[in-house]
Amino acid sequence: MANYILKRLWQALICLIGISVIIFFLSHLSGDPVLLMASPEATQEDIEELRRTLGLDKPLYVQYWVFISGVVQGDFGQSIKWSKPCIDVWLSRFPNTLLLGSAAMAFSLIVGILTGVLSAVKVGGWFDKFGKIFALMGQSLPVFWVGLMLILIFSVNLGWLPTSGHGSWKHLIMPAFTLGWYFTAATTRLSRSAMLDVLDSEYIKMARVKGLPEYLVIMKHAFRNALIPIITLAALNLIMLLNGTVITEVVFNWEGIGRLVVDAIFARDYPLVQCCVLIASMLFIATNLFVDILYAYIDPRIHYH
Amino acid sequence: MISNDNVLEVQDLKTHFYTSRGVVKAVDGVSFALKRGEALGLVGESGCGKSITCFSLIRLVPRPAGRIVGGKVLLEGEDLLTKNEKEMTKIRGKRITMILQDPMMSLNPVFTIGEQITETIRVHQKLGKMEIWEKVKEMLRLVRIPSPEVRMREYPHQMSGGMRQRISGAIALSCQPSVLIADEATTALDVTIQAQFLSLFKEIQEQANLSMIVVTHDFGIVARACDRVAVMYAGKIVENAETRELFNNPAHPYTIALLNSLPKMEMKVDTLYSIEGQPPELHALPPGCSFAPRCSHVMEICQREYPPQKEVAPGHFARCWLKG
Numbered sequence: 148m149a150n151y152i153l154k155r156l157w158q159a160l161i162c163l164i165g166i167s168v169i170i171f172f173l174s175h176l177s178g179d180p181v182l183l184m185a186s187p188e189a190t191q192e193d194i195e196e197l198r199r200t201l202g203l204d205k206p207l208y209v210q211y212w213v214f215i216s217g218v219v220q221g222d223f224g225q226s227i228k229w230s231k232p233c234i235d236v237w238l239s240r241f242p243n244t245l246l247l248g249s250a251a252m253a254f255s256l257i258v259g260i261l262t263g264v265l266s267a268v269k270v271g272g273w274f275d276k277f278g279k280i281f282a283l284m285g286q287s288l289p290v291f292w293v294g295l296m297l298i299l300i301f302s303v304n305l306g307w308l309p310t311s312g313h314g315s316w317k318h319l320i321m322p323a324f325t326l327g328w329y330f331t332a333a334t335t336r337l338s339r340s341a342m343l344d345v346l347d348s349e350y351i352k353m354a355r356v357k358g359l360p361e362y363l364v365i366m367k368h369a370f371r372n373a374l375i376p377i378i379t380l381a382a383l384n385l386i387m388l389l390n391g392t393v394i395t396e397v398v399f400n401w402e403g404i405g406r407l408v409v410d411a412i413f414a415r416d417y418p419l420v421q422c423c424v425l426i427a428s429m430l431f432i433a434t435n436l437f438v439d440i441l442y443a444y445i446d447p448r449i450h451y452h
Numbered sequence: 453m454i455s456n457d458n459v460l461e462v463q464d465l466k467t468h469f470y471t472s473r474g475v476v477k478a479v480d481g482v483s484f485a486l487k488r489g490e491a492l493g494l495v496g497e498s499g500c501g502k503s504i505t506c507f508s509l510i511r512l513v514p515r516p517a518g519r520i521v522g523g524k525v526l527l528e529g530e531d532l533l534t535k536n537e538k539e540m541t542k543i544r545g546k547r548i549t550m551i552l553q554d555p556m557m558s559l560n561p562v563f564t565i566g567e568q569i570t571e572t573i574r575v576h577q578k579l580g581k582m583e584i585w586e587k588v589k590e591m592l593r594l595v596r597i598p599s600p601e602v603r604m605r606e607y608p609h610q611m612s613g614g615m616r617q618r619i620s621g622a623i624a625l626s627c628q629p630s631v632l633i634a635d636e637a638t639t640a641l642d643v644t645i646q647a648q649f650l651s652l653f654k655e656i657q658e659q660a661n662l663s664m665i666v667v668t669h670d671f672g673i674v675a676r677a678c679d680r681v682a683v684m685y686a687g688k689i690v691e692n693a694e695t696r697e698l699f700n701n702p703a704h705p706y707t708i709a710l711l712n713s714l715p716k717m718e719m720k721v722d723t724l725y726s727i728e729g730q731p732p733e734l735h736a737l738p739p740g741c742s743f744a745p746r747c748s749h750v751m752e753i754c755q756r757e758y759p760p761q762k763e764v765a766p767g768h769f770a771r772c773w774l775k776g
Contacts, residue, residue: 271516349557355512356552357572357623358545361537371562446562447607 151451152440159432166428167218167421171211174417183415184227214418218425224418228411233422236407243313244403247326247395248388250319254327255334256381262331263338264373267346268365278335285332294325294398311400322399326392330384337380341373348372374445382438389434390427458526459630459663460486460509460548465523467501467508474735478504478518480687486631489661491654493678493695495668495710497731501687502667506633509665510548511540528630546576546627553636555617559608565619566604569626576627591622596652614645621653625660632657633665638673650677671714675699683707686732686742688758693768703770705747741773749774 181198189197198204202213217224223233266278301321302310308317345351346369354368391405404423411419443449467479478501486492494502507513508520511532525532527548535543552558559568569588573579579587592600595618608616617637624632634653638646654677657664666678674681674695682692683706691704702708709727729746732738738745744754751773759773 349552349554350560352512353552353558353620353623354560356510356544356550357575358541358543358549359571359575360541363571363575368560368563372560447564448561448609 148440148443148451152436155436155439159436162432163425163428164215167215167425168211170421170424171214172207174420175207175210180227180415180417214421223422223425226411226416226419226422228414228416228419233419236419237404237422237426240402240404240407243401244389244391244405246313246319247322247392247401247403248385250323251326251330251392252381252385252388254323255330255384258327259331259334260338260377263335264342264365264370266335266339267342270343275339278339282332282335285328285335288328290325290329290392290394291398293328294321294395297321297325298398311398313401318399322395322401325398326388326395330388333380334377334384338373338377341376342369345369345372371445375442378438378441378445382434386431386434389430457488458485459488459528460665461524461526462505462509463524463526465505465508465525466521467504467513468519468521469514469517470519471517471735476735477687477737478734479508480737481523482684482687482689483523484682484689484692486663486665488630488663489658490680491657491664491666491678493666493668493674493681494684495671495674495681496684497669499731499734500684501734502684503635505684506550506635506665506667509631509633510544510550511535512544542576545572545624545629547629548631548633549624549627549629550633550635551617551620551624551637554640555613555620556640558620559616561608564605564607565611569604569619569623572623572626587626588622591626592619594625594656595619595622597622612645614641614649617641617645617649618652621649621656625656625662628660629662631663631665633667635667636669637666639668639670646673653677671711683710686737687734688742688771690743690772691768691770693765693770697765697768701765701768703764703768703775704743704772705749705774706743707770709746709748741771 181194181201181203185194185197195204202210205213214224221234223237225231226233226236229236262278262281266275269275298310298321301308308321309315312318346365350372351364351369354364359368389404391403391408393405393409395401396403396406404427408420408423410416411423439451443451462485463483465479465482466477469476469478480501482501482505484492494505496502504513504518509525509532511520513520520533523533527543532540532543532548559565566585566588569591570584573584573587588604589600592603597603597615597618603611608619611619617640620637638649641649650673653664656662664677666673668674678695680693681695681698682689683698683704684690685706691698691702691707693701693703698707699711702711706727709725712725713727715721715724727746732742732745738755740756741747741754741758744750747754753773759771759775761769761771762775764770764775
């Protein structure tokens with residue numbers, strides 16, 4: 148296992164270098180940031196001067212080398228828009244994203260798995276039908292519409308919850324639900340189908356033949372086997388949530404990573420874009436590695452060499 | 453040692469499936485008795501209702517389509533069909549249990565085999581942790597699993613098919629059941645492993661004075677392992693006799709045809725014997741005897757009325773108009 152993890156870390160490193168090259172060149176294709184930064188009355192000399200101080204006059208491969216040697220030392224460069232180190236800007240937003248992401252994640256896991264498992268156990272029953280509609284709506288209703296409807300009902304009409312911003316748990320409810328519902332839908336459907344597959348198997352018949360009470364049959368014998376696909380999906384969801392979810396953030400004026408990246412792209416704040424994308428890739432790779440290791444603990448048939 | 457008291461008595465058991473194509477009478481009035489220490493073979497073609505009969509006995513008929521609609525299943529005098537689900541979970545696995553057909557699929561892949569035996573004992577008996585472990589080791593030794601201390605920490609995928617089936621056996625035997633049902637328990641095994649498994653189970657059965665129902669379509673297994681045989685056709689038991697008697701004097705044309713279908717070493721034939729026609733569709737049974745359409749001795753009455761059970765010799769029952 149230790150060998151496997153070392154091998155995977157090595158692969159992760161190569162992968163990150165590749166990503167850094169791609170994102171570096173892509174962000175430099177987006178136009179000349181100097182023209183945007185310079186004041187309207189700047190002369191050609193001022194502009195050239197600015198270009199020199201930013202190091203943008205050097206060949207691209209030199210610029211890349213400067214960028215990547217900074218990254219290795221934890222320096223992702225200065226944000227053009229915020230005039231602060233990129234990493235500080237990222238860090239100032241990440242707690243918000245983490246809070247919203249984990250709330251939505253917790254909601255989608257708890258509600259999704261419970262609904263999925265119960266639907267599978269009582270397949271064809273009223274709860275199963277309710278689960279199907281719940282999942283269908285979660286997946287097909289646009290997030291911005293759900294968010295606006297929630298604001299309309301709970302903030303404007305009922306006045307129970309604040310429309311936007313953050314600060315208290317009340318601010319978290321609507322964005323977490325809006326975001327969570329979408330992710331719940333897939334979790335529900337996958338839990339249901341995974342459970343149905345497993346419940347049909349011989350070892351479940353065997354567990355019943357042994358005289359195990361139904362809750363042990365479902366929660367121990369069936370659920371443990373249905374976990375692998377559920378965890379795979381949960382990991383993908385987690386990555387998406389941690390890298391920000393622009394629409395929900397915009398609707399509820401939530402200061403998260405998603406909006407930060409989109410704003411940075413529009414402002415041609417290429418160091419900040421590079422910083423956010425590179426960190427997102429790291430999170431992605433780390434989550435995948437963690438999940439792969441988790442598989443081996445859940446299913447003893449999985450071995451890594 | 454076969455005693456005279458019946459451990460299990462099945463009376464007029466009926467299990468039907470309600471499908472879009474109509475009511476499928478998978479088990480249609482099955483009656484038999486099983487004595488203590490006796491091994492009863494339940495023989496018949498695929499789809500004749502053998503397995504559903506067994507699952508009806510432990511009340512695990514596939515739902516919602518399947519329903520037990522009538523009869524009695526008396527286990528040591530108690531009717532299992534009147535028990536509620538909670539009472540049944542206490543009986544299943546403890547007093548009546550089953551070994552399933554496919555050993556590769558019937559053990560849960562994510563738990564150690566030790567855990568899978570342990571949990572059965574844990575839900576049925578009040579024993580301490582150490583006592584249970586000792587018991588698990590004892591069970592593994594009973595079914596001849598070498599080095600049980602090591603094996604009980606392993607997972608099913610680390611074992612061969614024969615070993616896994618013996619472990620299913622250990623699980624089944626772990627609470628000293630009165631009745632053990634083996635549903636085609638050796639079908640998925642290699643012939644040599646099959647023989648080993650059979651002789652092991654015969655030995656355990658005789659030692660523990662266990663009553664067994666052996667579901668099979670293989671007369672070789674019946675001859676080797678069973679004291680009595682019940683032959684099933686289209687949801688009914690058509691003949692029931694002691695093994696030797698059935699092989700020597702088969703009474704029902706279906707049994708005779710089945711025995712004739714077995715290839716014999718001493719005879720050279722160009723084509724193997726087979727029974728003409730197809731088994732009837734269970735949702736559209738012919739009136740009268742279900743075997744009539746394929747029977748070479750068919751009479752006019754066979755197509756009108758189902759024959760009643762007749763005792764053709766002491767302890768030898770058959771349902772055929774030829775016999776009265």
